[in-house]
Each structure stands twice: as C-alpha cells, then as structure tokens.
Amino acid sequence: MKANKLTGKSNNNYLPDVLGDGFTKLTLSFDDDYEGEVVATLIRRKSLTKTSKAILYIHGFNDYFFQEEMSKEFNNQGYSFYALDLRKYGRSHLNHQKLNNVRSLIEYDEEIDLALQIIKSERNKQVILMGHSTGGLIVTNYAGNHLNSDLFHGIICNSPFYEFNLNVLERKIGVPVLSYLSKYFPNKLISSGFSKLYGYSLHNDKYGEWNYSLYWKPHDIPNVNLSFISAIYKAQKNIQNNLVIDVPTLVLYSSQSIYEKKWSDKFNEGDAVLNVNHIKYYANKIRGNVTSCEIENGMHDLILSKKLVRENVYKKMFEWTNVHFK
Known part of the structure; x- marks a missing residue:
C-alpha cells in the first residue's frame, strides 16, 4: 500500500501551541460522524x-500530548517531533x-493518514510511529493494517494496551459480552475501571512532578460507552492472533504491575494501569522484527517515570533507533 487516500483536510497554517517554546499546531478537519463535527490536532x-x-506520537486513553521533555529528547537526537x-x-x-x-479504532486512520501525508510533505523520509497505552494499541493495529506503506518506517510502543487488566473470567466472558451488546446499545455508559490514583502519581498537585491540564486529562476518569469497549476488544483480538508487522518495532513495558487500592509510593515504581505480563506475552506473538524491552520500575507512561528510570527509557529507545534509522 502506497500513499493512503485522504478523507480530511488542513490549511497547512501552523499556529502557536499552548505549550509554547517552539511548539505549533495544525487543525485537521474531517467529515461529520455520529456526533457531528470532527477535528484532530497535529502538534x-x-x-x-x-x-x-x-516521530509521530499518539497518546493514550484519558490523555493528550503534553510531554515536552520527550519531544525535546527526540529533537536532540535529530528528529522533528509531531504528535x-x-x-x-x-x-x-x-x-x-x-x-x-469512538466506535472503532479504525476511525483514527483518518487523522493518522493525513498527519503522515503532511509529515512526508515536509521532507521527512524516515518516520517512526510511537504510541502510549491505547495509542500503542492504535499504532500496532495501524501498522498491521497498512503493510508496505511508504509513510512510516518503524513503531515504538510505550506500555501498549494489548489486553484488559482483568481476571480471566472478565476477559474471556465479560468483555466479549459487552462488546456484543454494544451493537445494540453503543452509547450505554460503563465505568472505565481505571483508578484516579494513577493520575495522582503523575500530577504535581498531588504526588507527581508533571503539570498538565486536568480538564483534558482528569483524575476522575469519565465513564466510557460500550462501543469504546468493543473498539478496544476488536483491536486487541487483531493483535493477539499473530498480527504481522513489516517494519522494525520496539515494545517497552515496566518490570512490574501495581495493584494498590490506596495511595502508596509503589505507584512510582510500576505500571498501575496494565498487566505487564500481558504486554510482554502479546508483543512476543507479533510476527516481524519485534524487540521487547523491560524497564525496571517504570510507571505506566514510561517517559513520565522518575528521572533515572526515564533516562533509561530514552537510552533504550535511542539505542534501538540508532540501529534501525541511520
């Protein structure tokens, strides 16, 4: 597959972004969906x-792009950074x-396609797709569904959401039932299941070191539609059934998962959202040139971990990029 058919548009007029310091943004517009007007934003x-x-970076669930340090680390390595x-x-x-x-993760193909076309038009010849958590699930599926593309050349996944962090009965029975019911009740709301304690571990108004918008990334995570559960489930099944990827792929994950019910410093030393054993297992089932990398004491968003830990994350990523992207 060569250049993808574009269904959106932009005016190619970058404006200053809320982050300042050299960050600019471009609004991407698309046809209306089941809720009405639709836009995405390229930073x-x-x-x-x-x-x-x-680099084209895609954030996770209950998230948006605010990781300035990461973009500057890639800039220092000679990459233009897009998110x-x-x-x-x-x-x-x-x-x-x-x-x-969202009702299918394939809906995001529109903004990914258009962003990649814009990045290519700006004279970038080697492009790495990078995704965190749900973003890691999205980019993995995108790569598997767009073999032989000339728009991207590698994948980096930061704690990708390859499986629900639930017990075996909930994963094998509960989630498939909810996915089935979504055909009839797509807008039925259900708890996301994520604890606000993870947000507490990140934001500097609680126990973390990062400042970001609590409107765009709230501690109290909104309920999700059944259709969202179905979208995640179907994408995960695609990955779990021996997905083929034809570009070099790096999958990073923490050395441990955290299951504390009350605040504890342990939240700073592990993945408080996903089961890291699931990530490792399914990463190893992907067919292709896949490198798995465990990060000692990494948090769920590995590049938001404590300083020494995230420095190790950057070290591992750039060792990998230096091998595959000269």
Whole structure:
C-alpha cells in the first residue's frame, strides 16, 4: 500500500501551541460522524538541525500530548517531533462531543493518514510511529493494517494496551459480552475501571512532578460507552492472533504491575494501569522484527517515570533507533 487516500483536510497554517517554546499546531478537519463535527490536532516541534527523520506520537486513553521533555529528547537526537491529539481528546475535543468516544479504532486512520501525508510533505523520509497505552494499541493495529506503506518506517510502543487488566473470567466472558451488546446499545455508559490514583502519581498537585491540564486529562476518569469497549476488544483480538508487522518495532513495558487500592509510593515504581505480563506475552506473538524491552520500575507512561528510570527509557529507545534509522 502506497500513499493512503485522504478523507480530511488542513490549511497547512501552523499556529502557536499552548505549550509554547517552539511548539505549533495544525487543525485537521474531517467529515461529520455520529456526533457531528470532527477535528484532530497535529502538534509539531521541529528539530534544530537539518533532518529527514520524524516521530509521530499518539497518546493514550484519558490523555493528550503534553510531554515536552520527550519531544525535546527526540529533537536532540535529530528528529522533528509531531504528535496527534486524536478526535475527541485534548485540543481536539469539541463541546458537542463525549470525551474519548469512538466506535472503532479504525476511525483514527483518518487523522493518522493525513498527519503522515503532511509529515512526508515536509521532507521527512524516515518516520517512526510511537504510541502510549491505547495509542500503542492504535499504532500496532495501524501498522498491521497498512503493510508496505511508504509513510512510516518503524513503531515504538510505550506500555501498549494489548489486553484488559482483568481476571480471566472478565476477559474471556465479560468483555466479549459487552462488546456484543454494544451493537445494540453503543452509547450505554460503563465505568472505565481505571483508578484516579494513577493520575495522582503523575500530577504535581498531588504526588507527581508533571503539570498538565486536568480538564483534558482528569483524575476522575469519565465513564466510557460500550462501543469504546468493543473498539478496544476488536483491536486487541487483531493483535493477539499473530498480527504481522513489516517494519522494525520496539515494545517497552515496566518490570512490574501495581495493584494498590490506596495511595502508596509503589505507584512510582510500576505500571498501575496494565498487566505487564500481558504486554510482554502479546508483543512476543507479533510476527516481524519485534524487540521487547523491560524497564525496571517504570510507571505506566514510561517517559513520565522518575528521572533515572526515564533516562533509561530514552537510552533504550535511542539505542534501538540508532540501529534501525541511520
């Protein structure tokens, strides 16, 4: 598959972004969906040196792009850095939309396709797709569904959401039943199941070191539609059934999962959202040039871990990129 058919548009007029410091943004517009008007946002921070290499980063659930340090680390390695705030997240959320609402992860192909076309038009010849958590699930599926593309050349996954962090009965019976029911009740609300304690471990108004918008990434996570559960489930099944990827792929995950019910410093030393054994297992089932990398004491978003830990994350990522992208 060569260049993808575009279904959206942009005016190619970057504007200053809320992050400042060299970050700019571009609004991408698409045809209306089941909620009405749809937009996504492409954020950019160009490398200070001449380069033809770029990253396109995709955030996770209950999330948006705010990781300035990560973008600058890639800039320092000679990459122009781009990120998407997907439709109905962060900068792209419109008043008539329910946060995070999606019925299939393939809906995101529109903004990924258009972003990759824009990145290529800006003279980038080597492009790595990078995703965190649900974003890792999205980019893995995208790569498997777009073999032989000339728009991206590698994948990096930061704690990808390859499986629900539930017991075996809930995973094998509960989630499939909910996915089936979504055909008839797509807008039925259900708890996301995620604890606000993870947010507490990140934000500097609680126990973390990061400052970000609690409107765009709230501690109290909104309920999700049944259709969202179905979208995740179907994408996970695609990965779990020996998905083929034809570009080099790096999957990073923590050395341990955390299951505390009350606040504890343990939240700073492990993945408080996903089961890391699931990530490792399903990463090893993907067919292709896949490198798995365990990060000692990494948090769920590995690049938001404590300083020494995230420095190790960058070290591992750039060792890998230096092998595959000269």
